[in-house]
Structures are given as structure tokens and as C-alpha cells.
Amino acid sequence: MRYTFNFICCLLFQTISFNAFAVALNQNDSLQLKSAMWRQVDLAKPTQGEQLVNAYHNVSTPVTSLYSAHGSAIAKISLTTVSAGRWYIIPQINYLDSGVAFYQDTSGIRKVADFSQDSASPSAIVMHSQAFELQLEANSHGVLWLYINAKHFAKPVSINVIPQSEFVKLQFYINSLSLVSITIMLTLACMALIMFFKTQHRVALFCAGYIGLHGIGWAFAAGIVALLFNYHAINTHYFGMYIFAFAIACASSFAYYLFNFDQHTRTGISRFLKYFSITALACGFLNLFLPFHWVFYLAHFLAAIWVYLSLKLGFTMLGMKDFRAKYFLTGNLVYSLSLVIFILSHLNLIEISSPELWVLIALAIDCICILLSLSEWLKIKQNNFIKALELSRIDPLTKVGNRLQLQEILDNLDNFYLIVFIDCDNIKSVNDHLGHAHGDKLLIEVTRLIQNALADIGEVCRTGGDEFICVCNVQSAQQLAQLTLSINESLNYIHQQVQKHWPLSGVSYGLASSEECNDYKVCLTLADQRMYTLKHQRKNKRQVQSQHA
Known part of the structure; x- marks a missing residue:
């Protein structure tokens, strides 16, 4: 009786599955169906199974592939199970x-799943595709009847049939990596x-747009x-492509500013980046x-241009030893490779699981590299700013x-x-008699002597043609007295050293401390007055000596 029952079931099954794609399932089977199983139909989303059956039989021949097609299609798949179980259809x-x-089956036809992307209650969540339990x-x-409708089938439509245990692993793998990457x-x-927001640099704004969008x-x-x-009024999956x-x-604008094409003479590649940005924006x-x-x-056309452009730009700038390009090029190489794999898999030229996930992971790596290139740009900008700031505070001579x-x-x-307050005496006479080159040498030598004597106890600045000011911070009034004596000795020694090589010159100086003044402005004035007092004393002394001579 058992064999008779199975024989009758097989006959019935063969009757209802005429022209269907036949699949036999074991509990641990995983299958991928790629053969021509789809028939394109003119049918809105069906509510009754009979609508599918009638529409299917009204079309006599299946299509070779749904790749690049649009509209509605129906597949009929005959299923035979050896053991009980749960399978997921993807x-x-x-x-x-x-x-x-x-x-x-023999009991009739029933709806088992609505796996539309705009479904309010999907039976199973797998990112980048759809799934339902059977x-x-x-x-x-x-017989499993499948109805699908899309504005565009971006790749040949295959169907994966996997047991529950494998589906759970696949679901975790795809969903977790997708969430992490995004x-x-x-x-x-x-x-x-x-x-x-902190720097107001456009390159950072376009980097945020590049990565964020x-x-x-x-x-x-x-x-x-x-x-x-939980928004299902429209299919938001399409928005990514828009x-x-x-x-x-x-991305193009980011590259334009990353390599400072806005500051340099226009080149072919800089113009192309600028116009490509405008073109891509217009296309959007x-x-x-x-x-x-x-x-x-x-x-995809814009992506192909960008891949070529980014790689060419990366290699070009790296060849010019612009090391911002090392991150930029690395990221785009990874991204480009993933796109090649993605396209080949869509054309069924290579076998790879979840090609969208490969692109997503590669894009996340690319975005990390892009941010690193931005940080490199900001580091260079900061270093240039620091150098400019230092130069603006340093006397060039x-x-x-x-x-x-x-x-x-x-x-x-x-x-x-x-x-x-320190002043080089008679610098004008040195310039007039020996030339400005000797005057510069005198100033450089005086600076060297002052630095050697005072750099450890204060900071020296040149405030005019022949004037220097040294500021010394100390901890107590007692230290002020000791420091005053030490500086007097040092500056007298400097005066003698200068006169050995430039008899017409020397250094005059004046000191003032916080013990004598209410603020530094008064101190500066007092030190200046004392410097001029010493200068006049030495001048008068030289005049007396010259008269006696």
C-alpha cells in the first residue's frame, strides 16, 4: 500500500509540475538554480495562486535570462523532499x-510568503536580497510558484535553496558585515x-559627502x-542608485581639493576633475x-570613469612623490578590484557568494583610506601653518x-x-664705511654673542634695525638682583668682543625689573632710557679720549 500511495503521488506531482524546474531536497541540501526558469508575464501583484498559474500557462516559452529586463516574471519549481525540514528560498x-x-500540492495552492522589498512584514531579513521560509x-x-516584479533586473536572477542551519549562518554573515561596513x-x-566645522576646509566637506553619501x-x-x-509606502531600495x-x-571634488588643484596652474587632470564633478552633479x-x-x-558609467580617473590620479601623484596619494590609491585599488568581481559575478562569469557584500566591505576600506588621506592633507596644512607662523615670528637675518x-x-x-634693552652702537657708520654686508655680519655676530650669554636665562628678540630686547622670567626678587649682576658682566664682555672686530661699534644696554615698575611697558621705557644713558656716556668718553689723543 505504501509503494502504491507513493506511486500515485508521483503521478499527481508529474501532472501538476509539467514544464516545471524539478528539485529534490534533502534536509542538508543547498542548491542554486540558474537555468532558464522564468517566464515574463503582464501581471500585477497576484493575490490568488490561480492568477499565477493562468498567467504562467499563457506564456509558452521561458526567457534565457532576466538580466537587464524589467516588469513581471513567474517561475515554477517542482519540489520533492526526502526528509522533513525547513528551507529558505533566496x-x-x-x-x-x-x-x-x-x-x-495535492491539497491545493496556498500563499506561503510575500517577499517584496516594500513588504511591511518580511518573513526573513537578508540584506541585499530577499528570503522566505518554506x-x-x-x-x-x-510546486513552488514565484512571482517577481522589478523596474530593472540588474543581474541574472538565480534562486538559492538552503536549509535553516545554513541560512542562519548566511544571515548573520551578510547582515553583520553589512551593518559594520555601513x-x-x-x-x-x-x-x-x-x-x-572645525577647519572650514572644503576638502573635509567633500570627504564627508564622498563617504557619507x-x-x-x-x-x-x-x-x-x-x-x-518601517517605511514601505515606496521602495526605498532604489534610492541608493539615485x-x-x-x-x-x-569624490571628484574631494580629489580636486586633496591634491590642491585649486591652488595650482590648471592642468588637464584638474580640469577634468572639476568638470566631472559638475557632470556627475548634473546627472544626479x-x-x-x-x-x-x-x-x-x-x-555604472560614472563609476567606471571614476575608477579609471582615481587610479590614474593616484599613480600620477604618487609618481610625483605626493604621499597623500598612497592612501587615496590604496583605497581605490581595493574598491576597483571589488567592482570588477561584482561585474563578473553579475555576468555569471565567476562564482562568488554575495558580491554586493564584497563591494560594501571594499568600499568601507576605501573610505578608511580616504579619511587617512584627508588627515594627511590636514597634517600637511597644519605643518605649513606652523612653519608660516614660526616664520612670521622670526627675524630672517x-x-x-x-x-x-x-x-x-x-x-x-x-x-x-x-x-x-640692547643696541648696536654706530651701525650706520659700519654700513657707510664698510658696506651693508659688514653691517649684517655685525648684527649676526652680536646676536650670536647675546644668544650664547642670555639664551639660557631669557628670550632674545630683534625689535628694530640695531635693537634687541631680552626678557627674563625669574621666581623671586632675590634672583632678580643676582641676574642683574650676571647680565651686566655678560653684556660688558660682549661689548669688548664686538669692539675687537668692529672698533667703531659696540653694544649699549639698559636693564629694568618688575621691582621698579608697575607693568612691562614702564619697564621697557626705563630700560630704553638707561640704554641711551649708557650710549651717551660711552660716546662722550670716546670724544674726550679723541681730544686728548
Whole structure:
């Protein structure tokens, strides 16, 4: 009787599964169905299984592939089970407006799942694709009817059938890596945006756009946005492709500012980057009025141009020893390789699991490299700023501080300080008799002597043609007295050393301390007066000596 029953079931199954794609399932089986199983139909989303059956039989021949097609299609798959179990059916479709599954056996036809991307209650969540559960008894025979509808089938539609244990692993693998990758991109975008608010550099803004728009686009495409906000009025999975053109515009603008093309003479590649940014931006707005399949092709065309452009730019700038390009090039090499794998898998030229995930992970790596290149740019900018700041505070001839640095020193004085006003005597006479080159040598030598004598106890600045000021911070009034004696001895020694080589010259100086003055301005005036007093005394002394001679 048992064999008779199985024989009758097989006959019935063969009757209802005429022209169907036949699959036999064991409990641990994982299958991928790629053969021509789809028939394109003109049918809105069905509510009854009979609608599918009638529409299917009204089309006599299946299509070889749904690649680049659009509209509705139906597949009929005959299933035979050896043992009871739960299997998950995963149609590999990037963009899907409607998807419905019915199961037909000897008891009739019933709806088993609505796996539309805009479904409010998906039976199973797998990012970048759809999935639904199918529970079957042992030795069951039936037909699985699948209905799909999309604005554009971006790749040949295959169907994976995997047992529950394998599905749980796959679901964790795909969903967790997708979430981590998108989170990395959005986090990096926020970091770049913070850099922009702090620095106001356009390169940081375009970096945030480059990374952030890619992250947001993939969040839409993977279905994260729809799940988070439970928004199903429209299919938000398409939005990622519409955002892509704006992301490419930001990427091109980022490269333009990263390598400082805005500051240099216009070159061919800089002009191309600028116009490519404008073109990509225009395409982004144009996409709003185009059918989705044109949006899809245009996005991939822009991606192909950007891959070539970014690699050419990276190698060119690296050849010019611009080491910002090392991160830029590394990221784009990884991203480009993933795109090649992605395209080859879509064309069924290579076998790879979840090609979208490969692109997403590569893009996350690319975004990390992009942020590193931005940090390198900011580091160079900061170093240049520090150098410029230092140069603005350094006297170019003597290499000591100038008036600007002196003012900063004076603004940060402690309670006890000593100000020394130093002047080179008769520098004009040296210039007139020996030439300005000798005058410069005199100033450099005086600076060297002052630095040797006073650099350990104070900071020396050149404030005019032949004037120097040394500011010394001390801890107590007692130290002021000791320091005054020491500086007097040092400056007298410097005066003697200068006169050995430049008899017409010498150094005059004046000292004033915080013990004598209420603030540094009074100290400066007092030290200046004392310097001129000493200068006049020495001048009068020389005049007396010359008269006696």
C-alpha cells in the first residue's frame, strides 16, 4: 500500500509540475538554480495562486535570462523532499518591487510568503536580497510558484535553496558585515564633517559627502533604512542608485581639493576633475526624471570613469612623490578590484557568494583610506601653518624672535621679570664705511654673542634695525638682583668682543625689573632710557679720549 500511495503521488506531482524546474531536497541540501526558469508575464501583484498559474500557462516559452529586463516574471519549481525540514528560498535580486510565493500540492495552492522589498512584514531579513521560509514534510511533492516584479533586473536572477542551519549562518554573515561596513562609513563621514566645522576646509566637506553619501546609499540599497523607519509606502531600495551620482560628484571634488588643484596652474587632470564633478552633479538631478534602468546604467558609467580617473590620479601623484596619494590609491585599488568581481559575478562569469557584500566591505576600506588621506592633507596644512607662523615670528637675518614674538612673551610674563634693552652702537657708520654686508655680519655676530650669554636665562628678540630686547622670567626678587649682576658682566664682555672686530661699534644696554615698575611697558621705557644713558656716556668718553689723543 505504501509503494502504491507513493506511486500515485508521483503521478499527481508529474501532472501538476509539467514544464516545471524539478528539485529534490534533502534536509542538508543547498542548491542554486540558474537555468532558464522564468517566464515574463503582464501581471500585477497576484493575490490568488490561480492568477499565477493562468498567467504562467499563457506564456509558452521561458526567457534565457532576466538580466537587464524589467516588469513581471513567474517561475515554477517542482519540489520533492526526502526528509522533513525547513528551507529558505533566496531569490538573488538587487531591486524588487513585488515578490510573492505560492505552494501547490495535492491539497491545493496556498500563499506561503510575500517577499517584496516594500513588504511591511518580511518573513526573513537578508540584506541585499530577499528570503522566505518554506517548511515541508517528509516525502512531500509540490510546486513552488514565484512571482517577481522589478523596474530593472540588474543581474541574472538565480534562486538559492538552503536549509535553516545554513541560512542562519548566511544571515548573520551578510547582515553583520553589512551593518559594520555601513556603520564604519557613516562614522567616518561624521568625523570628516566635524573636521570641516572645525577647519572650514572644503576638502573635509567633500570627504564627508564622498563617504557619507556612499554609506547612506548602501543603507538604502541594503534595506536598512526601510527596516529602521518601517517605511514601505515606496521602495526605498532604489534610492541608493539615485544618490550614487552625488557621491561621485563629491569624490571628484574631494580629489580636486586633496591634491590642491585649486591652488595650482590648471592642468588637464584638474580640469577634468572639476568638470566631472559638475557632470556627475548634473546627472544626479537628471536621474530624477529618468527611468530606473537608465539611472542604473548611468551610475555604472560614472563609476567606471571614476575608477579609471582615481587610479590614474593616484599613480600620477604618487609618481610625483605626493604621499597623500598612497592612501587615496590604496583605497581605490581595493574598491576597483571589488567592482570588477561584482561585474563578473553579475555576468555569471565567476562564482562568488554575495558580491554586493564584497563591494560594501571594499568600499568601507576605501573610505578608511580616504579619511587617512584627508588627515594627511590636514597634517600637511597644519605643518605649513606652523612653519608660516614660526616664520612670521622670526627675524630672517638673525633668526631670533621679532616684535610679534616679543609681544607674545610680554603678554605672558610672570610676577618677577627683567627686561634688557640692547643696541648696536654706530651701525650706520659700519654700513657707510664698510658696506651693508659688514653691517649684517655685525648684527649676526652680536646676536650670536647675546644668544650664547642670555639664551639660557631669557628670550632674545630683534625689535628694530640695531635693537634687541631680552626678557627674563625669574621666581623671586632675590634672583632678580643676582641676574642683574650676571647680565651686566655678560653684556660688558660682549661689548669688548664686538669692539675687537668692529672698533667703531659696540653694544649699549639698559636693564629694568618688575621691582621698579608697575607693568612691562614702564619697564621697557626705563630700560630704553638707561640704554641711551649708557650710549651717551660711552660716546662722550670716546670724544674726550679723541681730544686728548
